[in-house]
Amino acid sequence: MDFLGHEKTSLVDYPDKICTIYFVGGCNFQCPYCHNGPLVRMEGIRITEDEVFRFLHKRKKYIDGICISGGEPTLYEGLYGFLQRVKKEGLLVKLDTNGTHPEVVERLLREQLLDYVAMDLKAPFHKYEAVAGAKVNIEDIQKSIELIRNAEIDYEFRTTVCRELLTKEDILEIIGLIKGSKRYSLQNFRDGETVLGGAGQFHPFDIDTLEEIERETKDYFEILKIRK
Numbered sequence: 001m002d003f004l005g006h007e008k009t010s011l012v013d014y015p016d017k018i019c020t021i022y023f024v025g026g027c028n029f030q031c032p033y034c035h036n037g038p039l040v041r042m043e044g045i046r047i048t049e050d051e052v053f054r055f056l057h058k059r060k061k062y063i064d065g066i067c068i069s070g071g072e073p074t075l076y077e078g079l080y081g082f083l084q085r086v087k088k089e090g091l092l093v094k095l096d097t098n099g100t101h102p103e104v105v106e107r108l109l110r111e112q113l114l115d116y117v118a119m120d121l122k123a124p125f126h127k128y129e130a131v132a133g134a135k136v137n138i139e140d141i142q143k144s145i146e147l148i149r150n151a152e153i154d155y156e157f158r159t160t161v162c163r164e165l166l167t168k169e170d171i172l173e174i175i176g177l178i179k180g181s182k183r184y185s186l187q188n189f190r191d192g193e194t195v196l197g198g199a200g201q202f203h204p205f206d207i208d209t210l211e212e213i214e215r216e217t218k219d220y221f222e223i224l225k226i227r228k
């Protein structure tokens, strides 16, 4: 499979690990606040699988693993073969996903091709389509949540929040869906030129509200991270 971008070294994307991130292009969601607009529109410089492995052969002494992100990686049939090759290199694998393809996550878990999964939770179920900007099969999202919560690997759920799309009550409703999970990250929206819906359209949550949410829900998770 091909990629449309990479970040050679990340110290923050894979908790407690150093990783290289590979970004696929294309997504079945169109979240207007997405900060990877060009990738979602399939813009970027193509990196072939062979180029990835030439790089990883040299790099693997310095990294613990890779993070595969996007766009939405589970849209690609080539993901299985790619991750089999990554595991043969002895590297850890973190997958970022929007949870729309539980059958892919299930197979990747069964074949022991994942070490960490980060799944985005976009909104309370009744607002999902409005926030994701696409038709959503909520049963698939629910299946992915269950699979990931019951997997024997590390995982996190995460939500990006902006004032125009979610209220504090919405965030508390999302938290209610996954209360008791290992790790949950709330990421405040950051504006920029690469935002899918355009710069200047969306605004971050006010920090006081995020701190209130943190105080009210910190006991619901082993780890609650709020990136203000």
Ligand code: SF4
Binding pocket: 027, 028, 029, 030, 031, 033, 034, 035, 036, 040, 070, 071, 072, 098, 120
């Ligand atoms: S934020 Fe939304 S549109 Fe952007 S990559 Fe993730 S799921 Fe796709």
